Amino acid sequence: MIVIADDLDRDARNNAESGISSSQTAILVFVPLFLLIGLSTLLYISSSVVRRLKTLTTSVEQIGEHFVPSEEVMRESGGHMDEVDVLVEKTRIVNNKLNDWEQELHEKNEELIRSKKLAAIGTLASGVAHELNNPINNITISAQVLQRKIAGDAPPEVTQIVDEIIGQTLRVKGIVSNLLEFAREREPQLSTVQLPEVVRNAYEQVIRSTDTMDVEFTLDTRDEISIRADAGQLERVFINLFSNAVAVMEGKGRLTVKMEEEDGSVVIWVSDTGKGLSREDQEKIFDPFFTRREKGTGLGLAIVMNIIRQHGGGITVVSEKGMGTVFEIHLPKGAD
């Protein structure tokens, strides 16, 4: 019984031992094999990654080199940079530039839309204005004939109504001529004009149509500043600015014009002591049809802007609510 058990035991142990030795052989063979396969796969993958990274690096380098040469980046960093740092720095710079460009593109686009919109408004305005010419003329003439017919023997309120009709047609006439002035992209007819004279003429025109009794007008300038410009259009610019100022000051305050020559150009400041402009309004005042006045058409400053631009100049506004307003105009003097 026991002998049989011993035999069985030995058999089993032999079996087990041969099993162990064969699996040892397997380990000896397969582990290095797998290791080899694994390593070479890894090597393959990593070398392909490195190769691609290199390509990427080269293209980033090329883009970067286009914007900022490596030497410059190195110089600015004081030379404490390895290649990767330079690359990172360059990517940052490129990124910044792209952002700037996007911003610029956006602004240009807005400007384009604005000028297209203005052109469209201009075409429409001029079409409407021309169509209005005849009906307004008819109304005015009819009212004038009526006025002549009833002269002397109509009840006062009838005479008054007829006068009102005529007054209102004059108002429409004003709006229509503003519309046309705005719509008309007339090339300036250049001649040599004396700026102070234009300014004085413009103010005289404003005096004629508005109450300026309590406005103190000052023109601070050398006697002669001449530029090449369209005299009529420039006068329009100052008439519009002055009548705005007088309106805002409600006929009481100081209106000052100052001008200085810089080489090749003239700077003109028109300032008033009116109620000023909110930041929000400052952005909009040059838009056509923007107005805060009950009887305004909102075209005055749009016309001003058009004329100044056509002369190759610029106009900006500085104001603070309650502190008055200053318009600054730059105009090239033009060839003489």
Add this chain to the structure above:
Amino acid sequence: MTFRVLVAEDEEIARKHILDTLEAEGYEVEGADNGLDALREIEADEFDLLIADIKMPKMDGLELLERVRQVSPGTKVIVVTGYGSINSAVTAMKEGAYDYLPKPFDLDELVLKINKARERKSL
């Protein structure tokens, strides 16, 4: 002395009122509602003065002015322009117009201009 005025204006209301007003002022008047008819009138008859709207069917005021200068140099021409047509007013004056009047105009102003033209003739 009679002073004959032709009014070339396609807008009926304006034409009628101008004619009535001038008639009341003692002028002898005729009307035409387009440039071509106005030219025919002037070729057929004598007029001292022509009031011509710039914008008219068939023949515009500027062309009418040019033709009238040729066929009847003695006829003075007052051109009526729309707004924003300062340029056409300037052209008209260069082409020999006697005067111009921008729309919408004052009837008194028109009468004044015509009175002056008549005074000149009687001198």
